[in-house]
């Protein structure tokens with residue numbers, strides 16, 4: 001009597017080679033026949049065969065059944081069930097950083113000027129590497145026809161067995177060497193494929209039908225690789241390359257040929273290939289592999305995963321790689337997404353400087369990326385990221401986000417003819433959940449209407465769209481759209497700490513209805529044995545004032561809340577957030593609004609539920625002390641602001657913030673509150689200038705290098721995240737007129753949103769450089785003024801113009817020239833600007 005059980009696949013990337021090899025290893029310890037059926041597609045697999053399991057194309061959450069029959073069926077079924085239910089999910093070792101790195105297809109200025117030739121691609125493993133280009137030929141499998149056409153099947157069988165045994169020994173020996181876990185995991189999976197009854201079975205079957213050993217290998221490769229390539233799961237599709245690699249090695253073995261495609265590296269090398277099997281990468285002498293350039297590898301292929309685990313800068317989707325020059329000195333820039341075809345000494349110099357800059361930035365910002373934000377009196381404030389696309393997720397966690405505070409999913413639906421499918425959404429949400437590695441991910445369901453329109457959701461023209469049909473209000477009429485999204489979110493909840501959140505809630509009825517939809521979807525998944533987290537928290541945005549007055553009831557129904565201060569303030573003050581004429585009315589620092597927030601914080605707190613802020617107020621430097629003073633311990637800000645906000649929090653004290661808040665609450669006029677907050681902001685702000693922004697140079701040879709040095713100095717301090725764009729902005733200014741003001745001084749400046757924090761950086765050169773200055777004299781002291789676009793009306797620009805005025809003064813210039821070190825320069829500016837709050841505060845800090 002066969003024993004059966006069912007399960008839902010818990011592997012977020014589907015049943016791929018590594019987990020399949022664990023299952024096959026258990027099944028093989030029993031004599032019973034073990035059959036796994038994918039109930040979605042109906043395809044059945046022999047559980048002792050890794051290939052057979054992966055060819056069954058089992059996706060995350062697919063319902064499956066297992067049928068075990070034979071003399072040891074009961075213990076065999078029990079062992080398999082135990083493993084599948086308790087251990088399988090943990091064998092899905094995370095595929096790190098699955099999404100390709102977003103890059104802007106533009107060269108940094110210095111490389112543009114050098115006229116370097118590049119080929120763009122998609123960065124799949126970050127980093128920069130240089131070396132001699134080594135082109136590795138394609139991996140076409142071809143069986144040379146046997147002379148005379150006839151052959152002895154017994155002999156051909158023997159050749160297969162011998163080739164398999166030789167390759168098995170080679171992999172086993174390799175496994176005895178010290179290897180990374182990614183590497184040994186992949187080799188073990190290859191061993192399992194090689195030992196797989198299905199592979200050998202297919203080859204032997206072909207030989208019985210008249211094929212030679214070589215032909216049988218080629219045919220088996222085509223058979224299995226094709227099956228995998230047809231999968232609609234990209235991870236499984238890319239496993240075709242692994243089979244390809246194994247069959248290539250078998251073929252090499254039986255043909256007795258010296259491995260045609262194995263290349264010996266003897267110097268730092270950039271490996272260029274149309275595509276590369278993981279075996280080929282493993283066969284290379286790693287100490288020489290500095291970069292990888294491929295035309296047709298997927299970003300989730302084992303080759304790319306290996307490259308990432310080995311830290312090899314990798315580009316994929318590079319066109320016509322086989323046309324690239326061989327033997328040339330190449331540079332793979334997998335931070336920006338291109339390969340430089342022929343490097344030169346200036347290019348090398350550019351990248352050497354870049355590598356030093358990266359290292360310095362890493363050291364300067366490390367503490368904010370790895371630890372939570374803490375006030376000076378040790379209160380922890382979680383800083384999560386607001387994201388709107390899959391691409392932002394990895395960047396968020398690299399910046400040290402403590403979670404995703406709001407995933408604005410509507411961005412996935414905009415500018416499309418059709419909504420994204422459940423599968424497409426699921427892949428994105430599950431990726432977010434995996435990338436979060438245990439941190440929470442709040443997925444907000446579709447928030448359209450108002451200023452966001454969709455082609456497939458009918459919203460008739462309204463006089464007051466912001467007071468109209470938007471957010472949760474459109475769900476009942478578009479229930480299928482919501483149901484698909486909730487299914488994708490609930491399925492992703494099996495892959496991490498997913499929370500679902502409804503936008504624009506104004507009544508309890510909406511919450512009850514929304515919760516019922518979530519429950520309905522969960523019932524449906526359960527009935528189909530599809531995995532989900534039954535305790536997935538359900539929450540709501542607090543962004544319509546009415547919701548703040550029914551917090552008792554809402555807190556009873558919901559697990560968490562997030563303050564959407566953008567909408568909450570527009571509805572509170574009845575001032576359209578998109579109308580500049582009234583925008584200043586909706587001031588979140590107004591005592592009236594702060595009292596309202598205080599009431600909400602108390603209301604939520606008294607029910608022990610969590611409350612975060614994800615509106616723009618959370619990233620506004622003047623408002624941060626107010627949020628801390630209100631008692632909030634979770635905020636969510638745009639990805640680019642995570643590090644800056646964490647750093648800023650570390651300058652405040654909770655007890656001071658509470659005092660500040662009570663003071664602000666007493667001001668009926670918002671201008672008074674603003675003045676007080678400006679003072680506090682200046683006191684705690686990262687100043688315009690800090691000691692780290694003063695550079696005493698030893699090795700600057702040109703104006704270009706001086707400007708790059710200043711831009712890099714801001715980058716190291718986290719004051720810009722996009723040096724290339726900032727540099728372009730400085731040069732755009734410079735092209736209008738030279739900023740060499742004479743007397744050996746230059747004042748380059750710019751206003752750009754590539755600047756995170758307005759800054760003054762000073763560079764004192766050892767050797768003067770030409771600046772095309774008004775008096776024709778070379779420049780010794782460069783003062784760089786960098787402002788944000790939004791600084792247009794504030795204090796910073798006044799400081800900049802005052803500094804520029806001071807530089808007209810002979811005495812001031814002379815003192816600056818004489819000031820021999822950082823301290824002396826700081827002391828001078830401190831004295832000069834002691835009445836100007838931003839600079840003075842900075843200098844004291």
Ligand code: PEP
Pocket residue numbers: 406408447543563564565566567568614615616
């Ligand atoms: C808000 O209203 O504050 C909010 C975060 O939502 P959105 O800006 O997406 O409307």
Ligand code: MG
Pocket residue numbers: 543564566567
């Ligand atoms: Mg909103």
